[in-house]
Amino acid sequence: MISLLIKKLMNSKKRKIKLIDFDEYLEKELKNPEFKRLYDEHGRQLEISYQILQLRKKKKISQAQLAKKIGTSQSNIARMESGRQNFTIELLNKVAQALNKELKVTIQ
Numbered sequence: 001m002i003s004l005l006i007k008k009l010m011n012s013k014k015r016k017i018k019l020i021d022f023d024e025y026l027e028k029e030l031k032n033p034e035f036k037r038l039y040d041e042h043g044r045q046l047e048i049s050y051q052i053l054q055l056r057k058k059k060k061i062s063q064a065q066l067a068k069k070i071g072t073s074q075s076n077i078a079r080m081e082s083g084r085q086n087f088t089i090e091l092l093n094k095v096a097q098a099l100n101k102e103l104k105v106t107i108q
Contacts, residue, residue, distance in 0.1 A: 046083045048092070053081040055099045069098035 030036045056066050056077075063077040071094070079085040080095075089105065096103040 042083070045087070048087060049081050049083040049085075052095055052099075055101060056081070059099055066095070066098055070094040 030039065056063070062074075063081070064074040067074045067077045070091075076085065080087070089103075093103050
């Protein structure tokens with residue numbers, strides 16, 4: 001994880017830079033229930049995105065080829081793999097089938 005987060009603070013006469021330890025900042029922010037919920041939610045989405053990317057590359061197919069198999073566009077696949085696409089079970093099932101994998105969803 002990034003060890004330092006640079007936060008630029010502007011005042012009326014000159015620019016000041018205040019260094020903040022990112023891990024300490026994150027620990028403090030995660031105490032806020034809404035921040036933690038959003039952080040966890042986005043983290044899960046990125047995990048799924050990364051799995052799709054890795055499986056697609058392992059199968060040696062392009063984004064365009066995967067898109068054609070599931071009936072969407074290459075740009076939608078790019079959004080999925082970058083974490084900027086919300087996933088439905090139906091969409092994830094199509095991706096899994098196109099990559100010859102089984103979709104498993106767990107609640108713990």
